[in-house]
Amino acid sequence: MTGSAGLALLTPLLVLAAGALVVTLAVAVRRHHGATAALTAATFAATAAAAWAGSDRLPVDVGPLFRVSSFGLAIVAVLALAGLAVTGLTHGYLRPEADRREEVYIVLLLAALGAGALVLARHLASLFLGLETLGVGLYVLVASLRERRRSLEAGAKYLVLTGTASAFLAFGAALLFWERGSLDLRELAGGARTPLAVAALLLVVVGLGFKLALAPFHLWTADVYQGAPAPVAAFLAAVSKGAVVGLVVGQLGAAREELALPLAVMAGASMVVGTLLALLQENLKRLLAFSSIAHLGYLLVAYLAGGEHGTVAAGFYLAAYAASVLTAFGAVAALSRPGEEPEEIAAWRGLAWRRPGVAAALALALLSLAGIPLTAGFLAKLWVVTAGLDAALTTLVLLLIATSAAAVYYYLRVVLALFEAPPAPEPLPAGPLAWSTRVTLVLLAATVVVLGVAPGGLLAALAR
């Protein structure tokens, strides 16, 4: 479908693009932190609403570049809501900073635009465009607080590695075009399995694997998460990875059989490596980074399972993971001061007695990530296990179970630290939380619980 009808289906992306322009112009006229954040938040909310409204004639191809499906729109809505949450956290986080705050929101919107385009891409060209828009936005965001050495270092690291990943992806795309004469994602798989085609597909997998930080392409994750400002790390975990997952699950379903073995190996390795490395961490941000590797492994199990169960499981897991990890990073952002984030687990000791709200939010997020019932994480895991067993992926499901059991150790360690008696010199002096942070944290925690208790709406949207 082309023309205005097709364009109407891309409303979520258009809203994001327009929002980015409006915010840029507004900042050019007059810098105002609150107004910029409000405009950004409004854009994200409008995007989510547009995506959620959807359409009843889906899936529809829009030109040669995009394919709008109900699943894709649901993922875009989830990502936009995640962007909204990141905006709220960023507002509170940047308030005490001196200047250059407004640009962050513009880049945030642009990166989200790239993420949205990625989810709806049906062509290697639009995939590449989306991925690059997202990637360029991200390394600017990671390094946005440029007085901080670690932030800069993380930005540079992310730049180099994203560049490498993109190079792999581009080379794979070129080889595929040579071999198949098409860049349409649906024609990626199913052709003759010439050595060249397999090599090309593997190059594409490497490129996407870097973005998802799947083992063995995970080495950048911890350093970048640690160096990035907490709200940006949240964006990285929820939106950037979520977009690639949305693309892979929604548009690359055909590649599943073709690449079953390498993907299964990557899934298993990610679960094991992520969990083992997270066990060793004393730094909360690094812990969340390594655990994200394991969670992406779980998501890959849902993708490999395929079928209706698998797709819904992947979409739901993505939403649940996004809500939980945003809450966790939100708690970190809430207690940050300029130039200092409460990264060490030791700094969180006894927080429940001084900051019950923040401590409860973090505990809830970690329990959800650990998969304890009545949180989003439990239902998500249940769904993935059901999909995996339904597709007879017994080994992967057993790995999932084993690593989840081990993961309880590192999540619970932090939760217990929260409730310990506080040490004598208080490591995190109490200052008032920004109202935006407060509201965002409450909404995020509520989402974690609602998704764990009454997930009906999201499920309906994913399975529509």
Next chain:
Amino acid sequence: MSLLVLVLLPLAGGLLAWALGGRRPAAARWVCLGALAGDLLLLVPRLRGGGWPARVDLPWLPELGIGVRLGLDGLSLPLVLLTLVLGALAVAASWREIETRTGLFHLCLMAVLSGVLGVFLALDLILFYLFWELMLVPMALLLALWGHERRRYATLKFFLFTQAGGLLMLVAIVSRALTGAGVTGRLTFAYEGLLGVPAVVSPWLAFAFFLGLAVKLPAFPLHPWLPDAHTEAPTGGSVVLAGLLLKTGGYAMLRFGVPLFPEAATTFARPAMVLGVAGILYGALAALAQTDVKRLVAYTSVSHMGFVLLGVFSLDDTAWRGVVAQMVCHGLSTGGLFVVAGLLQERLGTRDLRRFGGLWASMPRLGGLALVLALASLGLPGLGNFVAEILILVGTFRVEPVLAAVAAGGLVLSALYSLRLLQRAFHGPFAGGATPADLDLRETAALGASVLLLLWIGLYPRPLLRMSGPVVDTLLTGRGADVEAEASPPAARGEETAARSPVVVHESGHGGRSERDAGGAR
């Protein structure tokens, strides 16, 4: 709906206690006792044989065939009552021990009780798993915040063991539901829906399921979390852990494990029974070697739960009656002994048995009650545990006479450790130091109640056996939970039960003949 109220009332009480806790700790304690008493009142019409229909069936996640399905029958009822009694005992035991963050303590305690009640009532496998996991978090907090010296280590060990077991069980549950869906074409986690489906299940799946339950029970090689958790927990936590959480494992084997995986249960029967006997002997021997009072009592739990494992896998109706009785009586006697240990620690500042001695002179009331509880634990006739263990042994003897004989040897060892505990603590020369005060009225009442219940079950076990008997029979013969049936017990069913279980007839011989009275007495 009433069953849902039954499950949620303790939690609601806990939340209220939490709100009150900071300013009025005493009010928080009374609120918790009130909530438990409210639950007991809800059960009164049920005990009279009538009352509300004992079912709840609400949709929750229709996409996956998960519903809020609860049922109360003769197997759940004794354990639900035990939960309420031990809950009250735990609140009473914490009355003076817990002085910091009282509100949160009671919230955690009551949340655990709600979870336990949910496990005993759930008739949907995912709901069951949900409650099973849900009681872990507040229990872990109880351990971690109010525990003794090595609480962190004990908490993590407890949580890791049970969570790993739970996740294995989850895989088994999902696979069982999926094989069921393969036959019927409709995915459901409803217990009765799955019971009716003759699905061929891989023995590995059943193994995973039983493994998850065996961790919680705990069965012999899977027990290492127990001594640490029980020892480091505050008294109220130990009571709930030993008295209730262990029972969820045994209950789930009777309710879910054997009926859902009948062939596998037969396959595993012999090795499981051997493990049960190993647990009986190992737990008893280990208890003999302890110098820490709480650790000693913890190891006796391993021993007594060995009887449960043995009885469950004898797959014999008499033994199963014994298992139900054993779960109730062990809950009461061990819960009581943990309270005794807690009181001793509170008064003497140590749990080291070597530093006790001659306490009878200054604490005759505590000594007397501890004597009865220890005698119950060693299986003295006239107290509940004797009835339970003898039923299990008789049932096992029909199937595996050798194992039954070896298990009976465990009773000798239990006499040794129980009497050693009494002799070291209460007899001999007084160890010195300040003279500890004897029990006050509240403490006497709390411990006395469990002693009286043990005596009652020991002397007149018929109501308990009649309550659980019919359900046990239906579960064993694979006809599934017959939840409504025992609400109006037909005489014929009673006769049939009695005919197949000579010991039941014998035990109840000196009881009254009127079945109505027996049902209503409780």
